[in-house]
Amino acid sequence: MSILEMKVPSPGESITEVEIATWLVKDGDYVEKDQAIAEVDSDKATLELPAEASGIITLKAEEGDAVAVGQVVCLIDTGAAKPSGSAPAAEAPKAEEKKEEVKAAPAAPASAPAATYATGSASPAAKKILDEKSIDAASVQGTGKDGRVTKEDALNATPSMGTPTGGPRGTERKKMSMLRRKVAERLVEAKNTTAMLTTFNEVNLTEVNKLRTEFKDAFKAKHNASLGFMSFFTKAVTRALQLFPDVNSMIDGQEQIKFDFADISIAVSGPKGLMVPVVRNAELLSFRGVEAEIKRLATRARDGQITVDEMTGGTFTITNGGVFGSMLSTPIINPPQSGILGMHNIIERPVAVNGQVVIAPMMYIALSYDHRIIDGRESVGFLVAVKEALENPMELLMNNDPKKALEL
Structure with missing residues (x-):
């Protein structure tokens, strides 16, 4: 008998512990080499654990267990023969489904005697x-x-507020994933350790809409990607960061670190919670480059394939609550960054343009920033620069040549 001990690999630097989120196989199953046998949560991402060899598996940890990097989580008997006629391994049922399977069928209710005053609780x-x-x-x-x-x-007897009236009153308790716990910890940290302030403005997206309407079909046909709002906002943000570099900085002890590059974290909602993959050197990317990279990272995040390295090291964050219908919010800084831009939904509203009232697609935008190193002048100036670029994208983002900017 040859037994292989499978240990938890390191998902990345500074991570010393992971949590067994889901076993995808059962104890005693035959597994193939490189088959995904478990999903593990770190404080930054959910990763699949592949089998290192083929054989019969023996589980050494339960779902929900926190295990140290390097700890043995299962054994694989590599000398065991594959059962004849066995079907390809299928994913194990989720924890909730397992509970339903082992739950005994309820016994048939016994016939109860008719309730009377003598046997009941009320006349x-x-x-x-x-x-x-x-x-x-x-x-x-x-x-x-x-x-x-x-x-x-x-x-x-009189009914009181909150008196049960026969409706369902069940509760459910479940342990938060390690990723969700880390997100909660970082949000509290940001609120408690930064002098966070939020400034607001509004943007008329008429010109952006005109460009998208005119070129989206040709852009899609050539680049196999949609010409969305995120590329316009990302380009506007990178331009504003160059004009106001304090917003593209962070505090390290008693020092301020400024960056001459813009690694933009894009907040996306994944199946395991909020994730912020990073678009590296976004200031150097074209509209096509931004759209392609955001699509790639968002897909990996939603499929649970995102890596720790792909979510580490951003210098500024953009979050879009508008996709969920948010009209206005105060986004929380993603530490150790010092600024985050919040996008919101687009509403057609009457606005004054050149002395005339017109209906225009308007969006509120919000910049939350760390007031310890970013002053009001920089924060307001940054947000105005974003507004100016989005209201005049032809000149400020495309150098008056949209076809060249869009690589058409």
């Missing part, structure tokens, strides 16, 4: 009164024999 008269008041007899303290509820008890 028929009391029961009628309580039913009219929508009060459960079990919630009334009876004064009759053996604690039974009398007619007088029913007459004196």
Whole structure:
């Protein structure tokens, strides 16, 4: 018998512990080499654990267990023969499904004797009164024999706010994933350790909409990617960061670190919670480059394939609550960064343009920033620069040549 000990690999620097989120195989299953046998949560991402060899597996950790990097989580008997006629390994049912499988079928209810005043908790008269008041007899303290509820008890009973009326009142308790716990920890850290302030502005997206309408079909046909709002906002942000470099900086102890590059973290909602993959050197990317990279990272995040390295090292964050219908919000800084831009939904509203009231697609934008190193002038100036670029994208983002900028 040859036994292979499978240990937890390191998902990345500074990560010393992971959590077994889901076993994809059962104890005693035959697994193939490189088959995904488990999903493990780190504080930054969910990763698949592949089998290092073929053989019969013995699990050494339970779902929900926190295990150290390098700890043995399963054994594989590499000398075991593959069962003849075995079907390809399938994913193990989720934890909730397992619970349903082992749950015994409820026993058939025994025929109960007819309820009478002698056997019930309330007299028929009391029961009628309580039913009219929508009060459960079990919630009334009876004064009759053996604690039974009398007619007088029913007459004196009054429903209180919050009195159960027969509707479902179940609760569910489940452990938060390691990723969700880390997100919660970082959000609290940001609120408690930064002098966070938010400034707002609004953007008229008429010109952006015109460009998207005119070129989106040709852009899609040539680049196999949609010409969305994120590329316009990312290009506007990188331009503004060059104009106001304090926004593209962070605090390290008693020092301020400024960056001459823009690694833009894009907040996306994944199946395991909020993730922020990073678009590297976004200031050097074209519209096509930004759209392609955001699509690639968002797909990997939603498929649970994103790596720690792909979510580490951003210098500024963009989050788009508008896709969920948010009109206005104050986004929380993604530490150790010092700024985050919040996008919101686009609403057609009446606005004054050149002395005339017109209907225009308007969006509120918000910049949350660390006031310890970013002053009001820089924060407001940054947001105005973003607004100016989005309201005049032809000149400020495309150098008056949209076909060249879009590589058409």
